[in-house]
Amino acid sequence: MEPRQVDGRKVDGRKARGEKKRRAIIEATLRVIERDGIAGVTHRSVAREAGVPTTAPTYYYATLDDLLIATLLWSAEVLCDDMLQIVASGGSAREIAKVIANAVDENRGRTLAEYELYLLAGRRPELKAAARRWLDLAVEAVRPADPVAFRAFLAAIDGLLIQGLIADVAPNEDELEPIVSFLIRGRDDFTAVPREE
Amino acid sequence: MEPRQVDGRKVDGRKARGEKKRRAIIEATLRVIERDGIAGVTHRSVAREAGVPTTAPTYYYATLDDLLIATLLWSAEVLCDDMLQIVASGGSAREIAKVIANAVDENRGRTLAEYELYLLAGRRPELKAAARRWLDLAVEAVRPADPVAFRAFLAAIDGLLIQGLIADVAPNEDELEPIVSFLIRGRDDFTAVPREE
DNA sequence: AAACTTATGGAACAATCGTTCAGGTAGTTG
DNA sequence: CAACTACCTGAACGATTGTTCCATAAGTTT
DSSP states (O other): OOOBOTTSOBOOHHHHHHHHHHHHHHHHHHHHHHHHOGGGOOHHHHHHHHTSOTTHHHHHSSSHHHHHHHHHHHHHHHHHHHHHHHHTTOOOHHHHHHHHHHHTTTTHHHHHHHHHHHHHHTTOHHHHHHHHHHHHHHHHHHOOSOHHHHHHHHHHHHHHHHHHHTSSSOOOHHHHHHHHHHHTTTTHHHHOSOOOO | OOOBOTTSOBOOHHHHHHHHHHHHHHHHHHHHHHHHOGGGOOHHHHHHHHTSOTTHHHHHSSSHHHHHHHHHHHHHHHHHHHHHHHHTTOOOHHHHHHHHHHHTTTTHHHHHHHHHHHHHHTTOHHHHHHHHHHHHHHHHHHOOSOHHHHHHHHHHHHHHHHHHHTSSSOOOHHHHHHHHHHHTTTTHHHHOSOOOO
């Protein structure tokens, strides 16, 4: 059975293909950012990466800025997942340390891209909410009884990640684990308040 | 008495002027970064900001990249001062909170520039040492007995700053003070080891 | 199948970029 | 003051940029 709209018209296959290409362009843009940073994003570099004609990005996104913002808003969801994986995993200090170590080593490109988002949000107010979203989600997910200690923990996560990016050699989980352990000592404080249903 | 070289030759006034212009160009570049980010740095924009001819930046710095790196290395010293003011002030939590609040409000442009340095260092190894320098200096200045607690503190400083930059309204010192206070509780641990003379 | 709508892409444009270069200017030396 | 040197700059070039435009292809409806 073919997909149809409520009014009986067929779903326009042209639009469907368009949406796919739209996402392909955004994903290509993110890959470019991971590899070369925001500075490397041009219509042509994105088109080359996505394997589409030069004018395709322009066609789907009115301006290069729109493309960049769309990409970063989308990547913010990835950021959210990464960060919540760190914060709300409920795991041991070692598990958290492992996630951080991965973020600054294997996933280094993506982590760099995420902080490019942070920095751009500093200059583009419309990106602020997206960049900050994981912080809000973290608070909501954990519902810390001691918000002060939890905010300190969240700040330290950001600091460990960004400092890990500029280290000569990326820190491994063995180095990170004691620091994380120190940060979450008395973690019971975080989760003492159960979520109200 | 006019300045002379040891060999009796006069100091070349031409070179002296050149050095001044060199610094003027770097300072102009930093202002451009503070205002528009690294993306806004071009030979022409820098020249306009510095009030020098278009080709002057090219003349003094072989390539635009050299200019950028020279600027960021120089700004790293400012970063160092700022950070050490925070860390090694030996001040109260309130004083530290005040410095952070200033960095994300009044000095917002400069703080943004400093994190652009951080991020660029993530992609340019030759900048890493400069970006990391304040961390090394902080450790050396404080000589913490508990390096783990101190590194957590340093990471949290970075996190508070960068999160302050993407907040809807910049946090003030009243909000920051309890967090800082939490971070430096048991600060005696930091300074328990006196510097060996 | 004809009419119609939407998606698509190659050519081209103006603007801006980094950089080159030959000549001019200012300061120093003899 | 003439010769010399080092610093400096305006004009210009080739490359790349974002974006526009129109012809065409693809898909849908009548």
